[in-house]
Amino acid sequence: MEHNIQLTTPEIAALWTTYIQNSATNCFFKHFLQKVEDSEIEKVVKEALFLGEKYNEEIVKIFSSEGFPIPDGFSDKDVYLSAPRIFTDLFALSFVYRVGQMTVPYYASVLTKIARRDVVAFFDECLRTSVKHYRNALELMLGKGVYDRPPKIPYPKKVHYIHEQQSMLGSWFGDKRPLNAMELGEIFYVIERNYIGLVMLIGLIQVMEDKEVKDYLVKGKKLAEKQVEVFNKVLKEENHLGNIPVSMEVTDSTVSPFSDKLILFLITATSSAGLDLLAYAMATSLRKDIATHYATIMVEVAKYGEDGLEMLIKRGWMEQPPQAMDREKLR
Template structure:
């Protein structure tokens, strides 16, 4: 008996479509970092990251081709200028793999739990495994090179404790110390924004389009505000602040990336940032932290709308696969 071919569901089409664009963009950026990298240890991780992302692009292309689904318009060598002087030093390439693999682990896990067709589920499960190993390797090398800033240390708890007063959630007036879940989210939010600031600093030197330049500048200012907010909280808790340990931007003023690649990257980072801040909000029991997270989610959503407008105005925004307009089809 012939095996029945199961069609892709809407969630499977959407998940594959999203990952294709992300991984295709990663291939371009990793091509750039590999071209300029001079550290052999970092080059091995960059090469592995490149091979993983390229493999994902090829596998999704095969699935879409088999199903007769159009392949999204991706990025290519036209979006890179490898003859431009290097914009970032080697350590930032390592930070790039660390940050992107960490964010990919989170976003891909969300997608994986919406999959059901055997081949697609296997693809996403493998992707989570590969990204997790890549994150582990990048973190290990960052520790070896002394550029990994670990979250604050606290004394080990000596006993199990229960919340005794409703004031546990109070974030104004007299408030309790932050708990470990809150420290974790504050720390990694700050770390993520340091990564973004260095990216913005480099791109502000090379992007010549005023609208896009202003858009990047605003993104840098949002990241700076978040760092100040959450570092101040850690300092008040006498946990010190999260400090960026290196300056990894050169003095180049020649862009190695197309404007389309730059704005699409920011659009992707904004999407995952809203997800991660929302996660932090769900884990934060102190009301002052919740207020800050709600404020920054709204600010990033408004900022994202500006990036969306740039992409639409310039014909760069591709429509995700969507349901048919049944009312339109039913008209006589």
């Protein structure tokens, strides 16, 4: 029968990864809720925490029924609720929005790789509720005036076809065709997510005492600044107004509300997610100069993520994902 079917590797990977990631972001939501002042933002953050905890409870049930070990992940030991706030309410809202940007496509992708009915039903529920919550966060950002809309272009008068390959791909130097809608959209979102990441890094650097981790965060801040600068320059050169998001302030607190392990994991994990998004942006860019920008930055982001991973492993903070049996060692 269906319930006797063993979990496949994609199903194990999806459940395990979801548990770890939710346990990390839940710590941030708990911190925000201790200090939030805006009642509308509080409601959205509470919903985010409720969903994250609900999803993890379901994963525990599935793993327990399979005799599968529950991941350690992150817990209340990694968030210090009495610590002063380091981010404003607007950043808390932007954080929820950014998490939604990552989880909605993640759950959609997972659903294309799994088959067991209970696991499919679980991730289907994750996707539907995450989409609804993301829309709530987006609507609130629009209402608060902190959502910077992507660039607009005049509507075309008719359908056009590409006749000259050189004009579409663009040359390495000299004249270039105008950016198309897909390219403009992806450039906007590269800037937006790096700006949100930049604000987060400013706050985390401010409270970090460990020199090695702090140096890593500073390096990440410079990498985020570079991406904002590079792609804002592209927009301005194309006579589009550079994306200048509404300021989301960081407080003057120097007391960390999070464990060093949680901070290092979150920054490393978001770097990996950013690499995936840069690859997608590169794939949709037909102009060679834009693709070159992406390719160059992807190398730096990949190296940055690798450095973070090595630091997690060196400190014994990296939980090992479920692995296949090493049959060579059984010989």
